[in-house]
Amino acid sequence: MNSLKNSFQNLLYYPSAILGMLVVFLLVFTAIYAMIKIPYRDAIRLWRGGEEVWYQNPKFAPPAWINFFSSKKYAESFAVRTSDGTMTKEVTPGAEGTSTMSSSYTFDFSYDYYPQELILYLSSTYEEKQPFISVEWLTPDGRKIRIVNLAVSQKQTYRFSQDQKLKTKLRTDDVIPALFSxxxxxxxxxxxxxxxxxxxxxxxxxxxxxxxxxxxQVYGLAGTDQARRDLIVPLLWGTPVALAFGLLASLGTSVLTMVIAAVGTWYGGWIDELIQRITEINLVLPFLSILIMIGTFYSRSIWVILGATILLSIFTGAIKGYRSIFFQVKESLYIEAARAYGASNPRIVFLYLIPRMIPLLIPGLVSAVPAFVFLEASLALLGLGDPVLPTWGKIIEDANANGALYRGYYYWILEPATLLMVTGLGFAMLGFALDRIFNPRLRDV
Structure with a gap:
């Protein structure tokens, strides 16, 4: 234990290890924050929600921070309502149970591009006689434009750009620019x-x-997709999903591979032969093709894919590598001493053989995490990702399906791709530093 502790303390002497640890800690912090800020049920509801959830968001809107890097400013989105006081409302009682209502909202428009759309969501309560409203638009140059007069049903949506009478009044087919010009x-x-x-x-x-x-034209920190969904939700929740998949797959594969190799080496005979034959068969199996078949014909659940990934990754060339090392450890003097005082076979395997391999296991375990993270994203890009969970791969899949690159929505792909690259870089730098520490032949590299 002291040697392991000293080895981890040596990480502080490697700048790449420090940077890698910072990246990993930041990812872990983001994962915890995402699960606290957006509980699982809310994340699923938001990710699978449609217009009824995301109606306030524009479609295909880049993140709002691009205005900091652009000489011409894009209009930002906003929503106000009378029910929460963000939009003023005054009610004046009248005779015989009647009443009048006046509501207004004043805002500064200092952008260089028009909004995509202006919408009124109206709701009313009545028994027989529908309320009536009149909507007017006041411009900075003093013009007053009457937008519409209408009777309000219990729930009603009015879109400025789709009003044919307003188009006729403004003498244009494009209402929104006309209101701001x-x-x-x-x-x-x-x-x-x-x-x-x-x-x-x-x-x-x-x-x-x-x-x-x-x-x-822009929205939020991460922008929106074709379904008006705020991309900050899958970007945040993609972090715990990616880390869970990568760490569980790497840990399960590394530990099981080492244990199976140790058991086969110690017991030998038909057990070792069986393990070697299974390994040789598995080495020629098309790994990705099998996962695609499982996702296509059986289940796309991330847990099913995780289990299949671990199962297919156990019997690989790593077993042969561990086996050769275990053969050397098997002949060590302390193993002979353990045999002499009557230690059982399981005790020797789990308390004497395997612990000697932990220093070699740790760097490989850390370095393997990005491969499994990229695997999950790759399957999602192929349309085989979990249909429920919001992940980085699903963002890229949706972006690809909607022609994000061809239509200029670069943010849609760059955001999850950047997170994937940062994750891979962080674990790779940390894994390489650990390899140099635990592997004496690499300490001077």
């Missing part, structure tokens, strides 16, 4: 805009609530 020059007008809504209710308990949503 000078009608004579067509130049975008920056400044303070105001949405005014006045309404009338004709029953004592009747009420009107409004939600105003502006779908901008």
């Amino acid at each position: 000078d009608p004579e020059t067509g130049r975008l007008i920056k400044g303070t805009y105001q949405l005014l809504i006045t309404g009338a209710a004709f029953e004592p308990d009747s009420d009107i609530n409004v939600e105003f949503v502006s779908h901008g």
